[in-house]
Amino acid sequence: MCETALIANMVCQLKTSEPLSSNLDLSALRLALRAVELGSVAAVARELDMLPATATAAIRRLEQQLGSALFTRNNRALRTTPEGEAFLLRARDALAMLDDGMGALRAPISEVSGLLRLSVPVDLGVQSLLPLLDEFLALYPQVQLELFMSDRLSDLGREPVDAAIRYGRPEQPGLIVRKLKDNERILVAAPAYLARKGVPVSIEDLALHDAIGLRIAGRPADLWELHEAGRVVQVRPRLRRSTDNGMAAHLWAVAGQGIAVKSRLDVLADLVSGRLCHVLPAVNAGAYPLVLALARGAHLSARVRALGDFLQARLEGR
Numbered sequence: 001m002c003e004t005a006l007i008a009n010m011v012c013q014l015k016t017s018e019p020l021s022s023n024l025d026l027s028a029l030r031l032a033l034r035a036v037e038l039g040s041v042a043a044v045a046r047e048l049d050m051l052p053a054t055a056t057a058a059i060r061r062l063e064q065q066l067g068s069a070l071f072t073r074n075n076r077a078l079r080t081t082p083e084g085e086a087f088l089l090r091a092r093d094a095l096a097m098l099d100d101g102m103g104a105l106r107a108p109i110s111e112v113s114g115l116l117r118l119s120v121p122v123d124l125g126v127q128s129l130l131p132l133l134d135e136f137l138a139l140y141p142q143v144q145l146e147l148f149m150s151d152r153l154s155d156l157g158r159e160p161v162d163a164a165i166r167y168g169r170p171e172q173p174g175l176i177v178r179k180l181k182d183n184e185r186i187l188v189a190a191p192a193y194l195a196r197k198g199v200p201v202s203i204e205d206l207a208l209h210d211a212i213g214l215r216i217a218g219r220p221a222d223l224w225e226l227h228e229a230g231r232v233v234q235v236r237p238r239l240r241r242s243t244d245n246g247m248a249a250h251l252w253a254v255a256g257q258g259i260a261v262k263s264r265l266d267v268l269a270d271l272v273s274g275r276l277c278h279v280l281p282a283v284n285a286g287a288y289p290l291v292l293a294l295a296r297g298a299h300l301s302a303r304v305r306a307l308g309d310f311l312q313a314r315l316e317g318r
Helices: 003-015 019-023 026-038 041-048 052-066 082-106 122-139 191-197 203-208 246-254 264-273 302-316
Strands: 114-120 143-149 163-167 176-181 185-189 210-214 224-228 231-235 238-243 259-263 277-279 290-294
Touching (some): 026 041, 041 052, 122 143, 122 163, 122 246, 163 302, 176 302, 191 277, 203 224, 203 231, 246 259, 246 264, 259 264, 290 302
Parallel strands (some): 114 143, 114 163, 210 259
Antiparallel strands (some): 176 290, 224 231
16 A cells, blocks of 8 residues: 555544544544643643633543543642653654645645754854755755754653754654764864963873863763773873853864864864864764654655755764
8 A cells, every 4th residue: 555545544533433533532632732832731822822721621621531630730830740741742743644644645745844843953043054055945846844853852742843854863752763864973173272381292181281071961971981992091180161052162162172073973074174183083972973863744745855865874974
């Protein structure tokens, strides 16, 4: 059965399912999911230009239909019950698949169109991805892009994104991960810094230098794991500056404030221009592949597949 026919069959099954499924208020379900994303029912009501009491009543009716509470009620924060969290996680995936399925019934499955919600790291986004994404949008004029830029790892099961471009393999279970580009982390510093402090010739020399630490994805800023000729050496650098923002660490390195461990892709343009130098070229801080992580169901989207194909082709030549 072709993909379009399969989706049509799924929609038909939804229409002829048990009473609970056929009577389920999908608008209330979408409202509940958005309340989780925004953190309150009042915020959803403001966004949809409706009274908070109306939104609350819709969620209560949904809970009555389900026969289970989705949220615990208190005055400080909106919290899901354990049962509600499990249900809403699956409901989000189901609605995404239904939306894609309904779109596929109206247009060819190969048509690249619709809203693409993408999360990217700040430094890579600014340095490399923004012009590539502009090129992608020019190539596919029916796609709309909503871009989230953060160095914090997105939980694709909870956040309103379809895909995330990240370094390394995300540990979140259930994700579909597509490698876009081989990559590694390397040591870099500005020529002015090296002229002032000297050029390290061994890993041991790093103890004499100022370091720029980066705290991302639970990785400690004050511990570097360096690889050289098959051996792994753990180094505790002398931190003068540390940050949880990759772009800030990048800018400090370019400004001559110390030696930083950075993704080669992030600093490629600076290495070519001479704004940064590769310190200890025989040493690296480990493989750091660039990947496209997809929420469950998002891999069915033609626009997500097209984005992966496009970025893989463009990045491969770098």
